[in-house]
Amino acid sequence: MQIHVFSSAEPDAGAVILSQIDALDAQPAFVALTGNIDRTTGPLIPALEALACPTLRASSCQGAMSDAGPTAGLAAFVIVDPAGSYGAACRSFAAGARDAARQATIAALAQAARPGEKPDLVWISSTPGAEETVLDGIASVVGTDVPIIGGSAADNDVGGAWFVGDAATHCAEGVAVAVLFPSTAVSFAYQSGYAPTGKRGRATRARGRMLYEIDGRPAAEVYQAWTGGAVAAPADGTQPILAEATLWPLGREVAHLGPVPYHLLAHPAAADASGALHLFADICEGETLCQMEGSIDGLAARAGRVVTLARRAGGLAADEVAGAFVIYCGGCMMTLSARIDEVVASIRADLGTAPFAGTFTFGEQGPIIGSGNRHGNLMISCIIFAK
Numbered sequence: 001m002q003i004h005v006f007s008s009a010e011p012d013a014g015a016v017i018l019s020q021i022d023a024l025d026a027q028p029a030f031v032a033l034t035g036n037i038d039r040t041t042g043p044l045i046p047a048l049e050a051l052a053c054p055t056l057r058a059s060s061c062q063g064a065m066s067d068a069g070p071t072a073g074l075a076a077f078v079i080v081d082p083a084g085s086y087g088a089a090c091r092s093f094a095a096g097a098r099d100a101a102r103q104a105t106i107a108a109l110a111q112a113a114r115p116g117e118k119p120d121l122v123w124i125s126s127t128p129g130a131e132e133t134v135l136d137g138i139a140s141v142v143g144t145d146v147p148i149i150g151g152s153a154a155d156n157d158v159g160g161a162w163f164v165g166d167a168a169t170h171c172a173e174g175v176a177v178a179v180l181f182p183s184t185a186v187s188f189a190y191q192s193g194y195a196p197t198g199k200r201g202r203a204t205r206a207r208g209r210m211l212y213e214i215d216g217r218p219a220a221e222v223y224q225a226w227t228g229g230a231v232a233a234p235a236d237g238t239q240p241i242l243a244e245a246t247l248w249p250l251g252r253e254v255a256h257l258g259p260v261p262y263h264l265l266a267h268p269a270a271a272d273a274s275g276a277l278h279l280f281a282d283i284c285e286g287e288t289l290c291q292m293e294g295s296i297d298g299l300a301a302r303a304g305r306v307v308t309l310a311r312r313a314g315g316l317a318a319d320e321v322a323g324a325f326v327i328y329c330g331g332c333m334m335t336l337s338a339r340i341d342e343v344v345a346s347i348r349a350d351l352g353t354a355p356f357a358g359t360f361t362f363g364e365q366g367p368i369i370g371s372g373n374r375h376g377n378l379m380i381s382c383i384i385f386a387k
Contacts, residue, residue, distance in 0.1 A: 034076075186314070
């Protein structure tokens with residue numbers, strides 16, 4: 001098992017990175033390519049096809065990061081593992097998100113030459129909006145006990161210019177699925193950097209990603225009170241609140257790790273004068289919601305702690321790690337953009353000299369003990385590969 005990470009901020013960053021991959025003295029088994037939509041990897045499809053290895057591509061908010069630091073360009077995470085099996089496939093949502101996820105998973109297993117088997121890990125990137133349905137589609141193929149780690153594709157300003165792809169396909173609305181059967185151990189962690197406040201209520205009226213009422217009152221009105229006015233309800237129309245709400249997500253208590261409750265987060269994106277909140281995750285009527293709070297300092301330090309959790313979950317010392325991939329919320333990144341070097345430094349502090357790459361996403365997916373694979377917001381996840 002060898003992992004190589006390349007990054008570039010050049011206008012032709014994709015070509016630069018592909019030339020570095022071509023220069024390796026071994027055939028890659030899997031490549032994950034992520035970064036800024038301004039360095040779009042779409043035109044590189046012929047070169048990626050010539051590379052002849054499973055590839056997962058996804059746009060990331062304002063760039064990417066690696067052990068070399070943050071970049072406004074692209075980063076590539078390259079696995080060399082002759083004894084492992086890997087496959088990747090992308091499918092459009094044209095026929096529905098669940099079917100797309102199902103078909104992409106079947107195709108990825110076929111490319112790995114492991115049809116009908118359960119991979120050690122499923123790695124996904126979906127365009128935002130149907131992540132819960134995507135997870136259900138994947139589970140229909142591999143079951144609910146296979147861990148799924150992923151991050152929703154992102155653009156630079158929540159304008160909808162995100163994309164996903166494999167080596168041959170480019171989708172503005174779709175899902176890319178990779179199945180991993182590595183020859184060495186893989187471990188992971190999926191956490192947030194937020195703490196619950198004492199403010200709680202029940203979602204009494206909700207549908208999909210629209211939250212209309214909490215405890216029978218307009219949700220935006222309750223949310224304004226819970227945040228102490230930090231996020232105000234609009235007087236008219238619909239107002240974006242994504243930036244203001246980054247430190248004030250809503251949490252759902254979905255499991256317990258010992259005596260400690262695990263909160264899955266939902267990020268309010270906009271508020272209506274009618275009282276509705278628009279979210280980046282589904283809310284079900286009857287769920288208990290908890291007001292969460294975070295801080296810039298907490299978000300800057302949290303990535304390193306999640307990497308430590310993922311490494312310890314595999315029982316690995318830092319010098320036993322071949323490499324790591326970090327999925328970090330794009331909303332958190334934009335909130336602390338001036339301190340993103342601290343995020344990189346906190347990861348380096350745990351991994352030592354092991355290479356890593358990271359992406360900035362608009363939604364994060366991962367497994368929760370006792371609750372299965374879930375989609376949340378403002379989360380951090382890490383995948384660790386052993387040597």
